[in-house]
Amino acid sequence: MADGERGGRGRRRRTSPDAGGLAAVADPVARLELELRAARRTIEVLIARSERRVTVPTQAELFEVAARMEQQIEERTRELADKRAELEAVTANLDQGVLLRTRALAESEAQLLRKNAELERQSKMKAEFISIVAHELRTPLVSIVGYLDLLVEARFGELAEPMERPVASIRRNAHRLKRLVDEMLDFSRIEAGRVRLAREPVELGVVADDAITELTPLAQAKRQEIIATIVPIAAISGDADKVHQIIVNLVSNAIRYTPDGGEIRVAVDDAPAITYAGDWARLRVRDNGIGIPAAHRHRIFEPFTDVQPAKHHTSSGPDSAGLGLFIARGLVELHGGLITVESEEDQFTEFTVLLPRTA
Numbered sequence: 001m002a003d004g005e006r007g008g009r010g011r012r013r014r015t016s017p018d019a020g021g022l023a024a025v026a027d028p029v030a031r032l033e034l035e036l037r038a039a040r041r042t043i044e045v046l047i048a049r050s051e052r053r054v055t056v057p058t059q060a061e062l063f064e065v066a067a068r069m070e071q072q073i074e075e076r077t078r079e080l081a082d083k084r085a086e087l088e089a090v091t092a093n094l095d096q097g098v099l100l101r102t103r104a105l106a107e108s109e110a111q112l113l114r115k116n117a118e119l120e121r122q123s124k125m126k127a128e129f130i131s132i133v134a135h136e137l138r139t140p141l142v143s144i145v146g147y148l149d150l151l152v153e154a155r156f157g158e159l160a161e162p163m164e165r166p167v168a169s170i171r172r173n174a175h176r177l178k179r180l181v182d183e184m185l186d187f188s189r190i191e192a193g194r195v196r197l198a199r200e201p202v203e204l205g206v207v208a209d210d211a212i213t214e215l216t217p218l219a220q221a222k223r224q225e226i227i228a229t230i231v232p233i234a235a236i237s238g239d240a241d242k243v244h245q246i247i248v249n250l251v252s253n254a255i256r257y258t259p260d261g262g263e264i265r266v267a268v269d270d271a272p273a274i275t276y277a278g279d280w281a282r283l284r285v286r287d288n289g290i291g292i293p294a295a296h297r298h299r300i301f302e303p304f305t306d307v308q309p310a311k312h313h314t315s316s317g318p319d320s321a322g323l324g325l326f327i328a329r330g331l332v333e334l335h336g337g338l339i340t341v342e343s344e345e346d347q348f349t350e351f352t353v354l355l356p357r358t359a
């Protein structure tokens with residue numbers, strides 16, 4: 001009965017999903033040891049009985065039983081030795097495996113750390129390089145743009161009629177270039193943590209209105225309508241120029257990535273306390289344009305990222321650096337706020353900016 005129970009337990013343990021090679025060998029070994037102990041006990045009892053002469057069996061019988069037992073013990077001992085050897089081999093294999101894996105893990109961790117350090121170094125070098133190039137480009141560009149503005153405003157006399165169109169085109173492109181260079185400078189400043197906010201009370205609605213006025217001609221050129229819903233709300237503590245830049249980046253994206261005739265909605269209000277804990281002013285910019293594919297949505301705030309397929313590139317033109325959202329997010333976060341996006345391809349894109357009432 002006792003053997004039956006042991007056997008039953010042993011079987012259950014072997015089929016357990018946790019039982020590894022070790023358990024498979026350890027079980028029979030334990031069983032053999034128990035059997036050996038029992039056999040030894042039997043012999044001892046028999047010998048004790050024969051010594052006390054209380055046993056019925058003859059000495060010859062006893063010797064025979066003892067010899068059988070001896071033989072069994074030998075067999076069991078051999079089996080035990082085999083199982084022990086097996087157990088040791090499995091243990092050694094396991095130890096070796098664990099050792100190898102630990103070493104491999106340590107190696108890949110060291111590799112990752114090295115790669116990380118290298119990436120950080122390259123990223124710093126890139127930001128530094130961009131900063132130097134942008135600075136060098138900006139000085140002559142400011143002068144070129146300034147003179148072109150004066151030329152177009154006829155400060156040096158009226159332009160000959162055939163020159164009007166080419167000069168206007170040169171001026172437009174010079175402005176584009178300056179905008180790109182300014183973005184590159186902003187990028188490197190944010191990356192290096194060199195942007196400081198000049199805080200003052202900022203009326204989010206007023207700044208949004210200004211940005212919309214500035215961008216309306218751009219929207220009109222694409223026959224788009226900008227619909228503003230601005231609720232009067234208490235001022236936030238922020239940097240008006242930077243907040244303006246955030247809104248311009250979002251609205252100009254909405255214009256750029258929405259086909260002709262589309263609709264852009266800009267809303268300013270207090271974030272509803274039910275949805276957002278705390279005191280936040282909220283800005284939402286929504287368009288019914290091409291949307292952002294879900295697979296790429298997480299990348300749009302990274303620098304130099306354009307996730308739209310090539311077919312949309314003609315509309316974005318050469319002045320698209322893929323920096324606008326990186327800069328917008330950097331500026332929002334400097335204010336202690338956050339920016340999120342929701343979108344559905346070919347349906348809509350909506351950016352939500354939350355800015356804390358107090359810094």
Ligand SMILES: Nc1ncnc2c1ncn2[C@@H]1O[C@H](COP(=O)(O)OP(=O)(O)OP(=O)(O)O)[C@@H](O)[C@H]1O
Pocket residue numbers: 183249253254256257258287289290291292300301305306307308316319320321322323324325326349
């Ligand atoms: N409203 C939007 N609708 C669809 N896609 C958008 C929208 N806003 C941004 N994106 C996608 O996110 C990418 C990153 O936007 P971001 O403003 O950073 O760069 P950009 O507009 O390409 O260039 P830049 O702003 O530097 O001129 C865009 O290239 C575009 O693929």
Ligand SMILES: [Mg+2]
Pocket residue numbers: 249252253323324325
């Ligand atoms: Mg942009």
